[in-house]
Amino acid sequence: MPPVSRVLPVEGDLRRVIGDGGAVPDGEVDGLHADDLFQLYRHMVLMRTYDERSLVYHRQGRIGTYAIFWNHEAMQAGSVFALDDRDWIFPSYRESAIGLLRGMPVSTVLSWWRGHPSGWWNPTEYGVASICVPIATQIPHAVGFAWGSALKGDDRVALTLFGDGATSEGAFHEGATFAGVMKAPVVLFCNNNQWAISTPLSSQTAAPTLADKGIGYGIPGVRVDGADVLAVYEATRDAVLRARSGDGPTFIEAVTYRAAPHATADDPSIYIDPERVEEARENECVGRYERYLQRLGVLTDDVVAEMKEEALELMRQGIARAEAEPAADSGLVFEHAYADPPPSLAEDEAELRRILGG
Ligand SMILES: Cc1ncc(C[n+]2csc(CCOP(=O)(O)OP(=O)(O)O)c2C)c(N)n1
Ligand SMILES: [Mg+2]
Numbered sequence: 124m125p126p127v128s129r130v131l132p133v134e135g136d137l138r139r140v141i142g143d144g145g146a147v148p149d150g151e152v153d154g155l156h157a158d159d160l161f162q163l164y165r166h167m168v169l170m171r172t173y174d175e176r177s178l179v180y181h182r183q184g185r186i187g188t189y190a191i192f193w194n195h196e197a198m199q200a201g202s203v204f205a206l207d208d209r210d211w212i213f214p215s216y217r218e219s220a221i222g223l224l225r226g227m228p229v230s231t232v233l234s235w236w237r238g239h240p241s242g243w244w245n246p247t248e249y250g251v252a253s254i255c256v257p258i259a260t261q262i263p264h265a266v267g268f269a270w271g272s273a274l275k276g277d278d279r280v281a282l283t284l285f286g287d288g289a290t291s292e293g294a295f296h297e298g299a300t301f302a303g304v305m306k307a308p309v310v311l312f313c314n315n316n317q318w319a320i321s322t323p324l325s326s327q328t329a330a331p332t333l334a335d336k337g338i339g340y341g342i343p344g345v346r347v348d349g350a351d352v353l354a355v356y357e358a359t360r361d362a363v364l365r366a367r368s369g370d371g372p373t374f375i376e377a378v379t380y381r382a383a384p385h386a387t388a389d390d391p392s393i394y395i396d397p398e399r400v401e402e403a404r405e406n407e408c409v410g411r412y413e414r415y416l417q418r419l420g421v422l423t424d425d426v427v428a429e430m431k432e433e434a435l436e437l438m439r440q441g442i443a444r445a446e447a448e449p450a451a452d453s454g455l456v457f458e459h460a461y462a463d464p465p466p467s468l469a470e471d472e473a474e475l476r477r478i479l480g481g
Pocket of ligand 1: 217256257258285286287288289290314316318319320385
């Protein structure tokens with residue numbers, strides 16, 4: 124008899140923990156205490172403040188084009204909260220500020236968006252790999268890291284975050300194939316905001332869900348409400364446990380609806396559904412968590428105001444520090460591009476220096 128293929132289950136329903144303050148009751152996550160709930164809130168406020176201030180800094184011409192992550196804070200803070208400090212994170216541009224959750228200075232991330240070398244960090248210092256702008260390229264990096272970690276027996280897990288559009292890239296398929304076959308201790312975290320710039324989710328797959336894509340690689344899929352930070356945390360914690368105990372990767376599909384433009388250079392009004400945006404904004408993740416904590420009676424208005432002010436102060440110091448950096452040598456643009464630079468590169472560099480007057 125030919126072998127019967129075993130189809131791995133994909134959870135169809137979205138996992139949720141936070142209720143709506145009415146008919147949908149609040150749940151709780153085992154093992155999370157008041158201090159943890161608070162810390163998670165602090166992380167979300169920091170990320171939200173970073174994102175909102177960055178948009179202002181962009182409009183003021185103080186940073187370059189910026190990839191907004193408004194309403195992605197629950198996916199980023201919730202998933203990172205499930206890691207141990209020794210685990211590594213492999214982000215895309217959408218998670219540019221994820222290092223803040225590991226103590227990276229605000230000025231470093233702002234400098235990255237200013238195109239300044241002080242925005243480069245040493246990944247080993249924070250367990251945060253460099254930001255990948257080419258879509259999905261961080262996925263094979265994470266899988267390779269995780270597999271290497273298993274070979275060395277050092278017990279570290281890799282978390283990689285990517286978008287719905289990334290699941291159509293070759294790098295996703297290469298990474299997922301490898302992860303499944305090698306049982307790499309990696310969490311494949313897909314932020315499904317339903318858009319890849321102006322390309323809708325319906326163009327990415329004919330499968331019922333993105334988590335279904337895991338099946339072909341032998342990777343179990345979990346679906347979670349991406350604006351529910353506690354559900355994201357819980358799903359990632361399960362996946363990290365699985366990975367660390369040698370059972371291999373998990374694909375987490377966190378579902379939201381993109382509530383902001385793709386980036387500062389985008390005008391979504393010509394393609395996006397404004398009613399869905401409005402709905403996503405009303406149910407945005409920081410407010411939802413804030414109201415949950417208030418219903419629990421552990422968060423007062425004073426604490427909320429204090430945490431927001433603390434985050435704003437970090438931003439003020441961060442932008443001041445980034446702007447105080449001396450201008451970088453324009454030659455750096457050319458220096459790391461080729462081992463054997465073509466002659467035209469020297470001409471280009473000379474022209475740039477002439478234009479910049481230096
Ligand atoms: C290999 C590659 N092709 C195209 C692009 C241009 N590009 C930048 S963002 C983006 C959309 C990605 O969408 P998704 O993976 O859903 O992530 P999101 O931006 O929604 O977080 C594209 C196509 C790129 N950066 N890299
Ligand atoms: Mg997307």
